[in-house]
Amino acid sequence: MSGKQVTGDPIRVALLGCGVVGSSVATMLTTHADDLSARVGAPLELVGVAVRRLDKDRSDLPVDPALFTTDAADLVTKADVVIEVIGGIDPARDLILSAMKHGASVVTANKALLAEDGPTLYAAADTAGVDLYYEAAVAGAIPILRPIRESLAGDDVRRVLGIVNGTTNFVLDQMDTSGAGLQEVVEEAQALGYAEADPTADVEGFDAAAKAAILASLAFHTRVSGAQVHREGITEVTAADIQAAKDMGCVVKLLAICERSGEGVEEGISVRVHPAMIPRSHPLASVRDAYNAVFVEASAAGRLMFYGKGAGGDPTASAVLGDVVAVARHKVGGGRGPGESAYADLPVRDMGQSLTRYHISIDVADLPGVLAQVATVFAAHDVSIETVRQQVTTGSRANLIVVTHQAPDRALAATVEALAELPIVDAVTSVMRVEGE
Structure with a gap:
């Protein structure tokens, strides 16, 4: 007292x-x-x-x-x-x-x-x-908005990357550590009070998208609504995706990514929420349970990380x-705090213009020339391949794991669609973005 x-x-x-x-x-x-x-x-x-x-x-x-x-x-x-x-x-x-x-x-x-x-x-x-x-x-509890709005008001924020939903982080963390399926872990989260009886807002990414809109609005001095945020939840993430991430030294997280890029008339921002693989060496990979963490990258201040409890009474x-x-x-x-700062009024780009990388799992015929056909599709869409790994699943079928270099999301998505149409491809079994490098 x-x-x-x-x-x-x-x-x-x-x-x-x-x-x-x-x-x-x-x-x-x-x-x-x-x-x-x-x-x-x-x-x-x-x-x-x-x-x-x-x-x-x-x-x-x-x-x-x-x-x-x-x-x-x-x-x-x-x-x-x-x-x-x-x-x-x-x-x-x-x-x-x-x-x-x-x-x-x-x-x-x-x-x-x-x-x-x-x-x-x-x-x-x-x-x-x-x-x-x-x-x-x-x-x-994490003080993130005031630092962006006030402490970094004299700097140029270029990127905000973070885990802003504790429920989905708990679910993905448990899937990673226990090997359990999504539904099983969601039920566990509900029993522990981390998830609502109806977890839709969390697992479908609506909660994280709203937070991403707020972060982007403050960071880039531009009005960004929730409807302008590209949103994907975690409901399509499988145990196989989690294992695939482990195999390449990564972990799956639901990320909110707000980026400012370009110069002059070409300058704009992108705001997206989706699951992604990140290297286990990345600081966000160690964010466990229902905790949140946000990276802010600014021109003068460099990289700042804010970490703590993201929810709870x-x-x-x-x-x-x-x-x-x-x-x-x-x-x-007397006086007032800062009000809205939307002077920059930057265009919000669609997801197709965002630069990212893909991890793609493809079931194919195990025949000579298959890899060449697959590589041709990537080349036709100007997407460069970083690594390819093949696993024989049966005597005549195989599984290809392809990780791309960075490319526009629109080109990557078109590549996946074209791959699915190849006669030698049984199915594109998994697609997930790779971030954090």
């Missing part, structure tokens, strides 16, 4: 949502009230917690039961700072806009809303002269309360 004397009018704080994250926020706001108030320079007063049901037992929370309400719309009009952790698009958007209209700064963890309609929220904050902070929207609440202290300080001392 702080010994600093705190004076002045209290900063009224309203909390929207009391689930896993909201409960942790409410607990920390209450139990750490004196320290938080000392850091702000004025008392922080929790004036209400909006919930869907009043009859739910919340006796384990150190919060006055009289503060719980189902009238979120009224609550946001009575606060100086509104914390939104209910998630989703509606009613979160209307509540945030109403809070700003009534003069409240907003702290949110809502990556889906920010990725879909961030510019509307920024415009409303500018009109009202209030703050919009959202550190908790990406990578839980207390870790996310830590990021939320860091934002609450920041915006409350602005309420006490």
